Amino acid sequence: MTSNSAAAAQYGGRQQSPIQRVQHLLHSYPFLSPAILLIITMAAFTALNSRFALPANLSSLMEQAAIVALLGVGQTLIILTAGIDLSCGAIAILSMMLMGTLASTNGVPGPLAIILGILFGVAAGFVNGLLITRLNLPPFIVTLGTLSVFTAVALLYSGGSSIQGSKMPDIMTALGNSFPVGSFRISYGVIVVVLTYIVVGFVLSQTAWGRHVYAVGDDAESARLSGVPSKRILISVYTVAGLIYGITAWVLIGRSGAATPNAIPQGNLESITAVVIGGTSLFGGRGRLVGTLLGALIVWSFSRGLSLAGVDQQWRLFAIGVLVIVAVSIDQWIRKVKA
Amino acid sequence: MSPAKLSLSVDAIPQEKRAIYDKEPILAARDLRINFGRVVGLDGVNLDLYAGEVLAVIGDNGAGKSTLIKCLTGAYQHDSGQLYLNGQEVSFKRPQDAREAGIETVYQQLAVIPALDIASNLYLAREERRAGPLGSVLRMLDKKGMAKRAGAAVQELGIQTIQNMGQAVETLSGGQRQAVAVARAAAFGSKVVVLDEPTAALGVKESGMVLNMIKQLRDNGLGVILISHNMPHVWEAADRIHIQRLGGCAGVITPTSHDMGEGVAIMTGAKKLVQDAPA
Numbered sequence: 001m002t003s004n005s006a007a008a009a010q011y012g013g014r015q016q017s018p019i020q021r022v023q024h025l026l027h028s029y030p031f032l033s034p035a036i037l038l039i040i041t042m043a044a045f046t047a048l049n050s051r052f053a054l055p056a057n058l059s060s061l062m063e064q065a066a067i068v069a070l071l072g073v074g075q076t077l078i079i080l081t082a083g084i085d086l087s088c089g090a091i092a093i094l095s096m097m098l099m100g101t102l103a104s105t106n107g108v109p110g111p112l113a114i115i116l117g118i119l120f121g122v123a124a125g126f127v128n129g130l131l132i133t134r135l136n137l138p139p140f141i142v143t144l145g146t147l148s149v150f151t152a153v154a155l156l157y158s159g160g161s162s163i164q165g166s167k168m169p170d171i172m173t174a175l176g177n178s179f180p181v182g183s184f185r186i187s188y189g190v191i192v193v194v195l196t197y198i199v200v201g202f203v204l205s206q207t208a209w210g211r212h213v214y215a216v217g218d219d220a221e222s223a224r225l226s227g228v229p230s231k232r233i234l235i236s237v238y239t240v241a242g243l244i245y246g247i248t249a250w251v252l253i254g255r256s257g258a259a260t261p262n263a264i265p266q267g268n269l270e271s272i273t274a275v276v277i278g279g280t281s282l283f284g285g286r287g288r289l290v291g292t293l294l295g296a297l298i299v300w301s302f303s304r305g306l307s308l309a310g311v312d313q314q315w316r317l318f319a320i321g322v323l324v325i326v327a328v329s330i331d332q333w334i335r336k337v338k339a
Numbered sequence: 340m341s342p343a344k345l346s347l348s349v350d351a352i353p354q355e356k357r358a359i360y361d362k363e364p365i366l367a368a369r370d371l372r373i374n375f376g377r378v379v380g381l382d383g384v385n386l387d388l389y390a391g392e393v394l395a396v397i398g399d400n401g402a403g404k405s406t407l408i409k410c411l412t413g414a415y416q417h418d419s420g421q422l423y424l425n426g427q428e429v430s431f432k433r434p435q436d437a438r439e440a441g442i443e444t445v446y447q448q449l450a451v452i453p454a455l456d457i458a459s460n461l462y463l464a465r466e467e468r469r470a471g472p473l474g475s476v477l478r479m480l481d482k483k484g485m486a487k488r489a490g491a492a493v494q495e496l497g498i499q500t501i502q503n504m505g506q507a508v509e510t511l512s513g514g515q516r517q518a519v520a521v522a523r524a525a526a527f528g529s530k531v532v533v534l535d536e537p538t539a540a541l542g543v544k545e546s547g548m549v550l551n552m553i554k555q556l557r558d559n560g561l562g563v564i565l566i567s568h569n570m571p572h573v574w575e576a577a578d579r580i581h582i583q584r585l586g587g588c589a590g591v592i593t594p595t596s597h598d599m600g601e602g603v604a605i606m607t608g609a610k611k612l613v614q615d616a617p618a
Contacts, residue, residue: 206478206479207478207479207480208466208468208480211459211463211466211480212463212464214452214454214455215452215455218452218454219453221448222448222449222450222451222452223452223463223464225446225448225450226450226451226452226460226463227434227435227438227463227464228463228464285452285453285454286454
């Protein structure tokens with residue numbers, strides 16, 4: 001026994017090159033690379049313009065990142081199952097227009113309008129999940145279709161025009177209100193985002209459902225043979241994502257002070273970008289939710305940092321594009337890790 | 340109702356092992372038949388598995404080995420015939436039914452999740468929650484407890500190359516992954532463990548380790564069914580050998596009653612087994 005464990009220890013401790021050690025470390029802690037990247041990004045932009053580190057700037061950075069970060073929670077769940085959701089922004093927009101119209105035009109009480117809007121998000125996610133599992137369609141195709149459908153319905157339903165926050169009950173825009181914390185200002189919307197991360201992060205890492213999400217994403221057939229109800233897990237993941245998009249709609253009304261059909265034109269793709277930069281693998285089964293939060297902060301750090309540095313905004317798009325490709329390349333490399 | 344007795348020749352069984360054959364078979368199949376369209380899958384197969392023995396199932400490709408195993412473990416539903424577990428007639432509609440009845444299967448494709456660690460794989464779809472409100476309200480997993488019991492299960496099988504239950508399965512070698520799959524079956528199979536080609540993808544040393552695990556399961560009192568193409572492995576590990584041929588059973592031999600050449604000859608039809616064939 002002792003000789004065996006000594007042999008095992010020797011086997012495990014066989015010399016690794018520094019690069020291999022880095023690969024191992026990133027493999028064991030998938031959120032390490034976005035965390036390092038965020039620190040570098042923020043340090044670099046602070047060096048370029050010291051105003052970047054001011055509490056006022058960081059506060060508005062948080063506000064801007066909040067929407068993508070929240071959509072990213074649903075997107076992370078779906079990408080962990082090796083799926084993708086192109087319709088997340090569209091679901092949030094339609095939920096938002098529904099909430100706004102119900103509360104203003106139809107005179108539905110605020111809390112009820114919010115609940116109905118969120119329930120619509122849940123139903124939309126459930127439909128995505130149903131189409132993917134029952135008709136065996138690829139998630140990319142299903143959500144590409146529902147992206148167009150929900151976008152069209154939102155525009156038709158709203159007539160393409162916004163509903164001002166002043167026409168809605170106060171509770172609809174309440175999440176846009178903020179309070180001071182030291183020299184920072186934090187909105188209730190940001191609190192909702194943080195709470196969502198804590199709850200979903202807990203469920204993913206501490207419950208059987210979370211394990212099953214990873215298992216289905218990593219190897220759906222093996223998971224099924226092991227007794228994981230793969231289809232039920234997939235449907236529940238898309239439904240929970242829909243719930244989160246519905247909550248996003250509420251936060252979005254608070255942030256925009258209105259229900260606008262073009263509030264987040266880039267929401268679908270930016271949420272995927274945040275997930276990927278956050279170290280979650282597009283091939284499923286690998287990643288940490290907190291990475292997505294870091295990813296959203298990185299995306300918006302670039303945006304604000306470049307504008308503070310006086311650089312043309314188009315470079316932001318350029319930089320994000322490069323980041324996505326680098327992030328996926330790093331993921332591919334990490335996946336090749338050997339014992 | 341108990342199944343009708345199959346004739347059993349214990350002459351070739353070592354004296355000290357004969358006792359296990361006095362008991363009722365833990366798993367018995369009578370006259371199993373299944374057709375796939377016009378193709379006959381199983382043509383009235385009888386099988387007895389006793390607790391504490393390794394029953395190997397050998398046969399040529401297409402002889403019905405996998406079909407037989409799939410009927411025994413709930414993956415297929417036979418058209419006619421009966422299954423008995425501990426003398427009680429049972430019917431498995433899904434693999435989960437068989438698993439709940441205490442029959443674990445190690446599939447050829449292993450069914451382990453590479454990204455999850457060893458303990459998570461052992462407990463996949465059977466996770467245990469913490470005691471008290473943390474488990475019942477917050478549904479928190481008992482990670483420490485599962486890792487501890489997983490470690491004990493792996494230790495029990497004498498696998499010393501796996502030390503850390505928190506290690507991801509993808510970092511393991513083929514033999515170690517096989518060991519994880521067998522350990523899972525061993526930890527949860529309370530009555531029967533079925534292994535489909537467990538040594539097919541393994542090197543000599545790793546095969547030896549898996550064969551030892553199989554013997555360990557048997558010595559723990561489980562009934563073990565081993566499907567293999569590798570005759571030396573079968574003759575090393577099996578107590579009895581069920582030869583499947585053309586959808587039926589061509590006979591049951593033991594490693595001492597017949598040598599490998601004779602076994603293969605019966606399997607391919609070059610030789611007929613002349614003993615008291617089951618009626």
